[in-house]
Each structure stands twice: as structure tokens, then as C-alpha cells.
Amino acid sequence: MNKETILTGIRSNDTPHLGNYLGAIQPMIQSAIKYSKTHCINMFVPDLHSFTTPTEYDSLFDRTLQNIKLYVACGLPIEHENVNIYRQSYVPAHSEMAWILGCFTGFGEANRMVEFKDKSSQLGDDRVSVGLFNYPILMASDILLYDAKWIPVGEDQRQHLELTRTLAQRLNNQFGEIFTVPNDTKSQQKFIDRDSSLRIMSLKHPDKKMSKSINDPAGTILLNDIPSDAAKKVMAATTDSVGVINLDWENQPGISNLLCISALLSEKPIEEVAKAMTGKTNYGELKSIVAGQVEEFLTNLQTKMKNLDDSKILGHLEAGEKSMNIIANKKLLQIQKAIGLRK
Numbered sequence: 472m473n474k475e476t477i478l479t480g481i482r483s484n485d486t487p488h489l490g491n492y493l494g495a496i497q498p499m500i501q502s503a504i505k506y507s508k509t510h511c512i513n514m515f516v517p518d519l520h521s522f523t524t525p526t527e528y529d530s531l532f533d534r535t536l537q538n539i540k541l542y543v544a545c546g547l548p549i550e551h552e553n554v555n556i557y558r559q560s561y562v563p564a565h566s567e568m569a570w571i572l573g574c575f576t577g578f579g580e581a582n583r584m585v586e587f588k589d590k591s592s593q594l595g596d597d598r599v600s601v602g603l604f605n606y607p608i609l610m611a612s613d614i615l616l617y618d619a620k621w622i623p624v625g626e627d628q629r630q631h632l633e634l635t636r637t638l639a640q641r642l643n644n645q646f647g648e649i650f651t652v653p654n655d656t657k658s659q660q661k662f663i664d665r666d667s668s669l670r671i672m673s674l675k676h677p678d679k680k681m682s683k684s685i686n687d688p689a690g691t692i693l694l695n696d697i698p699s700d701a702a703k704k705v706m707a708a709t710t711d712s713v714g715v716i717n718l719d720w721e722n723q724p725g726i727s728n729l730l731c732i733s734a735l736l737s738e739k740p741i742e743e744v745a746k747a748m749t750g751k752t753n754y755g756e757l758k759s760i761v762a763g764q765v766e767e768f769l770t771n772l773q774t775k776m777k778n779l780d781d782s783k784i785l786g787h788l789e790a791g792e793k794s795m796n797i798i799a800n801k802k803l804l805q806i807q808k809a810i811g812l813r814k
Contacts, residue, residue, distance in 0.1 A: 474509065474510050474511045474553065475509075475510050475511070475620050475621065476510065476511045476512075476513055476617050476618055476619040476620065476621070477499075477502055477503070477506060477510050477511070477512050477513065477619065477620075477621040477622075477623075478513040478514075478515070478613070478614060478617055478619035478621070478622050479495060479499045479513075479514060479515075479622060479623055479624075480514070480515040480516055480517045480559070480613065481495060481496065481516065481517075481538060482516075482517055482518075482520045482521050483516055483517075483518045483520075483521045483526075483531055483534045483535040483538055484520075484521045484524065484526045484534075484683060485526075485527075485534070485683045485693075486534070486537075486683070486693045486694055486695045487538065487541060487683070487693070487694050488681055488682075488683050488691050488692055488693050488694060489671060489681065489691075489692040489693075489694065489701075489732070489765070490670070490671035490672075490680065490681035490682070490691075491683070491694075492545070492694060493671050493731075493732065493735045493736070494670065494671055495623070495624075496541070496542065496545055497545070497735065498623055498663040498664075499514065499623055499663075500542070500545045500546045500547055501663070501664075502621075502623065502662070502663050503547055503548060503554060504546065504548060507548055507551045507553050507554055508551075508553070510553065510621070511553050511555065511617075512551075512553055512554045512555065513555050513557075513617055513619065513795070514542055514547055514554065514555065514556050515555075515556065515557045515558065515559055515613070515795075516535050516538050516539060516557075516558050516559065517559040517609075517610075517613060518531065518535050518558050518559050518560045519559050519560050519565065519566070519609065520559070520606060520609065520610075522600070522602055523600060523602045523603040523606045524590065524594065524600075524603060525594075525598060535558055536781070536784075536785070536788075537776075539556055539558075539784060539788060540776050540779050540781070540784060541694065541772075541776065542556065543779060543784060544772055544775040544776040544779060545772065549784070549787045555791040555794060555795060556784075556787055556788055556791045557788065557791040557792040557794075557795045558788065558792065559613065561792040561796075562616075562792060562795050562796050562799050563796075564616055564796070564799035564800050564802070564803040565609065565612050565613060565616065565799065566609075566612075567803060568612035568615065568616055568799075568802075568803055568806070569605070569608050569609040569611075569612040571806060571807075571810065572608050572611050572612055572615070572638050572642075573605060573608045575638060575641060575642060576608055576634070576638060580634060580637070581604060581605070581607065581608065581634075582604075583630070584607055584630050584631065584634070585627075585630060586606075586607075586627050586628070586630065586631070587603060587604055587606070587607075590603060591603065606631075607630070607631040607634050607635075608634075608638075610628075610631050610635065611631070611634060611635035611638050611639075614632075614635050614653055615635065615638070615639055615650045615651070615802070616798070616799040616802045616803065617795075617798060617799065617802070618650070618651035618802070619651070619653060620651055620653055620654050621653070621654065621659060621662055622635075622653055622659060623659050623660075623662065623663045624656065624659060626670050627670070627680065629656045632653060632655075632656055632659070633655070633656070635653055636652055636653055636655065638650075639651070639652045639653070640652055642806070642809075646806070646809035646810065647809065649802075649805050649806055649809055671728065671731065671732065672724060672725075672728040673687050673690030673691065674689065674690045674691070674692070674704055674705060674707070674708040674709065674725075674728070675687060675689040675690030675707075675708070675709055676690055676709065677708075677709055677724035677725040677727075677728050678724055689704060689707065690704075690709075692704055692705075692765060692769075694769065694772060694773075695773070696769060698765070698766040698767075698769040698770045698773070699766060701762075701765050701766060701769055702762035702763070702765055702766040703762075705729070705758055705761050705762040705765055706755075706758050706759070706762050708725060708728075708729060708758060709725045710723075710725040710726055710729075710754050711723050711725055711726065713726075714752055715750060715751070715752055716730075716748045716749055716750065716751045716752070716754065716757060717745075717749055717750075718730055718741065718742075718745035718749065726754070726757070729757055729758065729761045730744055730745050730748065730757070732761055732764075732765070733757075733760060733761045733764060736761075736764040736765065736768055737764065
């Protein structure tokens with residue numbers, strides 16, 4: 472692979488929500504369109520990650536295909552020769568690489584992951600799996616198998632990216648230059664034209680991020696929500712008693728979250744959107760603007776998804792998996808030789 476690789480993915484658990492779209496899918500699609508002529512674009516569904524938290528097993532396969540369709544409906548140029556779509560579990564090298572990397576990861580390193588602590592506290596001890604603990608190592612495998620330098624991530628994945636960089640450097644120091652070390656988080660954000668890591672917050676609990684792994688239906692807008700219902704969630708969003716619109720994440724997180732959503736959906740700088748609303752005392756006006764944007768966005772997205780040809784997408788998916796197996800197996804063989812598993 473002579474071109475640098477841009478890699479990202481989204482789990483199959485449940486249906487992606489607006490936070491997933493604005494924080495991960497939208498910037499990745501924009502990057503894919505911008506860099507498809509100069510970079511390899513790996514857009515995959517990490518379906519093995521789905522088991523780190525409880526999921527509906529009988530619908531997992533269909534949800535995986537739906538997420539691929541979502542990428543395409545959002546504008547992923549799958550016809551381009553440099554764009555690859557694939558399912559993680561169809562490339563077995565991910566699993567073996569994760570085991571190898573896990574044997575070079577300290578327990579203390581893995582135990583420091585904030586995402587694990589957050590999710591395990593929400594699930595309770597009896598529902599926390601070893602898979603959730605090991606998840607960042609599998610993520611490192613997803614990245615290092617393809618020599619990916621660019622992995623646009625949100626703030627909640629920053630530690631995982633840094634662990635990936637640490638593992639790549641550790642094995643390179645011990646066994647020679649096997650892995651490409653991904654660029655750091657600051658560089659990743661600059662690459663996708665975002666100055667800082669983004670977190671879309673819950674509409675109901677703006678001190679917590681919007682999440683599909685937490686039972687927060689009133690605060691989470693799913694991408695398959697009925698558009699008018701999603702608009703109602705925005706109108707009922709928690710704000711504050713300040714009484715004046717300001718972009719102030721510390722004191723007015725609910726209002727700031729709405730401004731952020733509006734800016735991203737309109738593809739305008741948040742400063743520009745905030746300036747137009749700052750000082751106004753009618754929170755309902757801001758909610759109405761955002762509700763309209765959300766309703767229009769979901770209506771257009773869902774229409775595009777309905778019009779997609781499933782068989783055509785499946786053909787692209789299978790072709791991508793065939794190509795990715797060749798690349799991943801080649802990298803896996805390098806580390807197998809280095810640690811003594813192969814001659």
C-alpha cells in the first residue's frame with residue numbers, strides 16, 4: 472500500500488445516533504470525499520466490538536448491513552477504487568493480532584482506560600465482560616493491521632489511540648519497524664479540520680454524551696427515528712435558567728449543545744452560529760431552528776437509504792473483504808515471524 476490509509480468504523484450495536492453521525496460519520500465522509508484520490512479509505516464495521524456490551528444477537532447481522540448502507544447514504548463514494556468497505560469479523564487477522572498485542576499490553580495500561588471505567592460503572596459488575604476490558608487492544612489491531620496513520624476519533628477514544636501508538640512503538644523497538652505509528656490525536660483533529668475532539672451531548676442530560684449504550688431515549692436521536700419525533704425531542708431538550716443564549720459549555724451545556732448541533736448540520740463554524748444567537752432570550756427560537764434542521768436531515772437520510780440497492784452494496788462489501796484479507800494477512804505474517812510463530 473503506497474498511499475497513506477485513513478481508517479474508521481462504527482459498531483453494529485443498535486442504531487447509530489446523531490452524535491455518531493456528527494462526531495464520526497460526517498467528518499469521515501467529508502475526508503473520504505476529499506482524500507479518495509490520494510489516500511486509501513478504510514470504512515469498516517467492527518462487528519466484533521458489538522459483544523463488549525449486551526446486544527441483540529439475532530439482529531446483529533442485519534444491523535451490520537444497515538450501518539454499511541448508512542455510510543453510503545451519507546455520501547461515502549464506494550465506487551472509487553481507493554475506498555474499501557468491510558466487516559471486521561470477515562477478516563480473521565483482527566482477532567489473532569488482538570491476542571498478540573494483548574500479550575504486550577500491561578494490565579495497568581488497560582485498566583487506566585476511562586471508557587472502560589465509565590461503561591462498566593453503568594453496566595454493573597455482573598454484566599461487565601473481559602471483552603469490554605480488552606476492547607482497546609482489538610481497536611489497536613484494527614488500526615495497525617493496515618498501517619493506518621489517520622484515525623479520526625472523538626474524545627472518548629483518545630486514550631485508545633494513544634495506547635495504539637504506544638503498542639506500535641513498543642513492538643517496533645523490540646522487533647524492528649513492523650508497524651506504522653498512527654499520528655497523535657491533535658494531528659487527527661487537524662486533519663479532519665476540527666480543532667478539538669467533539670462530543671455531542673444528551674438532549675435530556677447535557678452533562679453526559681449522547682450514547683446508544685445507555686438507556687436515554689429522550690436524550691438520544693437515533694438515525695432511524697421518525698423525523699417529527701426527533702424534532703419533538705429537540706423541543707423538549709434540557710436547557711437552563713440563565714435566560715440568555717451563550718456558547719458556554721461550563722454554565723450552559725444544553726444551549727451550547729444545541730448550538731453545536733446546529734452548526735454541524737448546517738456545516739458552518741460554531742462561532743458563526745453562536746454569534747447569530749448570542750444575547751437572545753428566547754430559547755424556543757433556538758430549539759425550533761435545531762428541530763427543523765434535525766427533521767430535514769433525518770428525512771433526507773432515510774429517503775436515501777430506502778433507495779439503495781442492497782445487492783450492489785453487498786458486492787462492494789465482499790470485494791472489500793477479499794482485498795482487506797490480503798493486506799491484513801501480510802501484516803499479521805510479519806509479526807508472526809518477528810515473535811517466532813513463523814519461519
